[in-house]
Amino acid sequence: MLHKVDDILSKHALRRTAFRQELLKIFIESGSRALSHTDIEEALGDHDRITLYRTLKSFQDKGLIHEAVDGGKDTKYALCQNQCDVHHHIDHHPHFLCESCGVTYCMDEIKIPDFDLPRNYTLKGMHLALSGTCASCSKV
Amino acid sequence: MLHKVDDILSKHALRRTAFRQELLKIFIESGSRALSHTDIEEALGDHDRITLYRTLKSFQDKGLIHEAVDGGKDTKYALCQNQCDVHHHIDHHPHFLCESCGVTYCMDEIKIPDFDLPRNYTLKGMHLALSGTCASCSKV
DNA sequence: TATCTTTATGAAACAATGTTGCATAAAGTA
DNA sequence: TACTTTATGCAACATTGTTTCATAAAGATA
Ligand SMILES: [Mn+2]
Ligand SMILES: [Mn+2]
Ligand SMILES: [Zn+2]
Ligand SMILES: [Zn+2]
Numbered sequence: 001m002l003h004k005v006d007d008i009l010s011k012h013a014l015r016r017t018a019f020r021q022e023l024l025k026i027f028i029e030s031g032s033r034a035l036s037h038t039d040i041e042e043a044l045g046d047h048d049r050i051t052l053y054r055t056l057k058s059f060q061d062k063g064l065i066h067e068a069v070d071g072g073k074d075t076k077y078a079l080c081q082n083q084c085d086v087h088h089h090i091d092h093h094p095h096f097l098c099e100s101c102g103v104t105y106c107m108d109e110i111k112i113p114d115f116d117l118p119r120n121y122t123l124k125g126m127h128l129a130l131s132g133t134c135a136s137c138s139k140v
Numbered sequence: 141m142l143h144k145v146d147d148i149l150s151k152h153a154l155r156r157t158a159f160r161q162e163l164l165k166i167f168i169e170s171g172s173r174a175l176s177h178t179d180i181e182e183a184l185g186d187h188d189r190i191t192l193y194r195t196l197k198s199f200q201d202k203g204l205i206h207e208a209v210d211g212g213k214d215t216k217y218a219l220c221q222n223q224c225d226v227h228h229h230i231d232h233h234p235h236f237l238c239e240s241c242g243v244t245y246c247m248d249e250i251k252i253p254d255f256d257l258p259r260n261y262t263l264k265g266m267h268l269a270l271s272g273t274c275a276s277c278s279k280v
Numbered sequence: 281t282a283t284c285t286t287t288a289t290g291a292a293a294c295a296a297t298g299t300t301g302c303a304t305a306a307a308g309t310a
Numbered sequence: 311t312a313c314t315t316t317a318t319g320c321a322a323c324a325t326t327g328t329t330t331c332a333t334a335a336a337g338a339t340a
Contacts, residue, residue: 015306015307015308015315015316015317016307016308017306017307017316017317017318018306019317019318020317037297048318048319048320049298050298050299050300050318050319050320051318051319053297053298053299054317054318055317055318058317069209069211069269071209071265071267094255096257096261099264107258109258110255110256110257110258111255112255113253113254113255115234115250115251115252115253116250117236117250117270118247118249118250118275119275120274120275120278120279121236121272121273121274121275121278122272122273122278123270123271123272124239124271124273125211125270125271125272126268126269126270126271127209127211127267127268127269127270128266128267128268128269129209129266129267129268129269130257130263130265130266130267131263131264131265131266132261132262132263132264132265133261133262133264134260134261135258135259135260135261138260138261138262139260155286155287155288155335155336155337156336156337157287157288157289157335157336158335159288159289160288177326188290188291189326189327190289190290190291190327190328190329191288191289191290193326193327193328194288194289195288195289198288
């Protein structure tokens with residue numbers, strides 16, 4: 001695991017510090033679930049708030065994580081699945097916020113359908129934020 | 141205009157105060173453009189920050205305005221076009237954030253296309269946040 | 281209109297969230 | 311090891327949002 005973590009860090013030209021290794025491990029373990037600042041602070045034992053802000057920004061800039069726009073008030077972050085790097089992100093999947101458990105999921109398997117934009121508009125980015133009840137909350 | 145404003149306020153069971161009339165006027169004049177807190181503070185002359193927070197919340201609760209999820213960092217609000225009320229909002233149009241001028245537009249004319257959700261997920265809400273260059277910025 | 285009841289406003293105090301500057305520590309490099 | 315560059319931790323600050331409460335104003339009643 002630590003090997004995988006270090007691999008990812010160096011692949012994205014990030015120095016292997018204890019903080020970054022811990023943070024990346026947390027993201028890997030969370031799978032397709034997006035994490036809020038609070039989620040992360042709870043997962044990290046002792047930590048520095050400011051370093052977390054900065055590390056999240058580095059991870060985002062270097063293409064390790066992306067912001068999961070889910071329509072909720074808390075910003076959430078999740079691992080990039082694809083080959084995102086310092087130059088560009090390609091996280092074009094929807095995000096689903098469960099109103100029952102509060103978890104936000106990356107829906108990597110779903111493609112956002114096409115649609116027509118009015119004349120003279122140029123599309124560069126796109127976020128589809130869904131909400132409702134997730135699979136595990138539906139079963140109860 | 142003031143007549144229209146008062147009409148809307150009473151239709152949504154909101155007392156006609158000077159502050160609400162002013163704020164609603166600003167929204168009506170902004171048309172399909174969504175406004176950030178800062179946009180509104182600039183448009184209002186002298187004002188109270190806290191009252192603005194509370195009035196925005198009232199307007200949203202009563203179905204006058206909706207939050208425009210555009211993927212940007214600032215929360216923006218825009219007039220509801222439809223028959224939203226205290227019971228439910230039906231603002232299912234995409235929002236477009238222009239990276240050049242920073243304006244967010246409600247795209248009422250565009251319908252968000254259908255797509256399939258994984259088993260056991262129940263969809264309740266949906267936001268499509270688009271970004272790029274708007275029509276007026278493209279022309280330059 | 282005068283009176284009453286309910287709700288909105290404005291001010292202050294507080295809480296939460298995010299940013300900047302800087303000295304020190306640690307990582308990468310030779 | 312010695313050197314250079316970058317990350318960290320802390321403090322101070324800035325911005326954003328919330329709560330409390332006394333007062334003002336709106337709507338209702340008579
Ligand atoms: Mn995602
Ligand atoms: Mn809108
Ligand atoms: Zn759930
Ligand atoms: Zn524009």
